[in-house]
Amino acid sequence: NAGVTQTPKFQVLKTGQSMTLQCAQDMNHNSMYWYRQDPGMGLRLIYYSASEGTTDKGEVPNGYNVSRLNKREFSLRLESAAPSQTSVYFCASSYPGDGKANYGYTFGSGTRLTVV
Amino acid sequence: GENVEQHPSTLSVQEGDSAVIKCTYSDSASNYFPWYKQELGKRPQLIIDIRSNVGEKKDQRIAVTLNKTAKHFSLHITETQPEDSAVYFCAASPGGYQKVTFGIGTKLQVIP
Numbered sequence: 001n002a003g004v005t006q007t008p009k010f011q012v013l014k015t016g017q018s019m020t021l022q023c024a025q026d027m028n029h030n031s032m033y034w035y036r037q038d039p040g041m042g043l044r045l046i047y048y049s050a051s052e053g054t055t056d057k058g059e060v061p062n063g064y065n066v067s068r069l070n071k072r073e074f075s076l077r078l079e080s081a082a083p084s085q086t087s088v089y090f091c092a093s094s095y096p097g098d099g100k101a102n103y104g105y106t107f108g109s110g111t112r113l114t115v116v
Numbered sequence: 117g118e119n120v121e122q123h124p125s126t127l128s129v130q131e132g133d134s135a136v137i138k139c140t141y142s143d144s145a146s147n148y149f150p151w152y153k154q155e156l157g158k159r160p161q162l163i164i165d166i167r168s169n170v171g172e173k174k175d176q177r178i179a180v181t182l183n184k185t186a187k188h189f190s191l192h193i194t195e196t197q198p199e200d201s202a203v204y205f206c207a208a209s210p211g212g213y214q215k216v217t218f219g220i221g222t223k224l225q226v227i228p
């Protein structure tokens with residue numbers, strides 16, 4: 001049981017390059033999320049998927065796109081990277097929907113992205 | 117949308133003392149309040165949570181209290197140890213499929 005797996009762990013991009021961050025969970029969770037973490041800014045929600053087949057914008061969606069590929073996988077794409085997107089990105093999942101009201105997030109280990 | 121304010125932003129305590137972190141929220145629909153601990157270079161991890169039908173919850177040296185009327189909730193850590201040093205995030209959510217809104221975090225330093 002791996003929990004939430006994120007790849008890659010580190011990435012350096014040049015301005016204007018594109019990349020996709022991958023996230024997969026094996027806990028049968030319905031909801032998945034992408035956050036970015038910057039010093040002094042806490043955890044800010046980029047996009048989320050409440051359930052398979054749905055995606056919604058969070059607090060800071062500009063410059064990003066997402067795909068909920070299936071129940072397990074939720075990817076984040078940067079189409080044209082900018083230095084302002086230098087950050088640590090966390091994927092998270094929650095809510096097995098089993099009636100036990102367990103809403104706690106399980107986070108992946110994070111991706112440290114630098115855009116130069 | 118929900119707004120969660122957290123304070124203090126930094127907190128230093130002597131080993132063995134207690135630490136208290138306070139949060140307020142704005143959306144009266146929120147009924148789920150988790151707390152996460154993030155050690156340096158690691159992922160945030162859920163340490164305790166409370167739902168609106170409960171006023172207090174304890175887990176060993178950690179306790180959380182909730183005042184729904186005032187829209188306040190707090191994390192209390194007793195008998196602090198050096199391994200408690202980390203950033204702590206409070207959060208609020210309506211629960212279920214709804215997203216969680218995080219506070220800005222409190223960096224706790226426990227001085228041996």
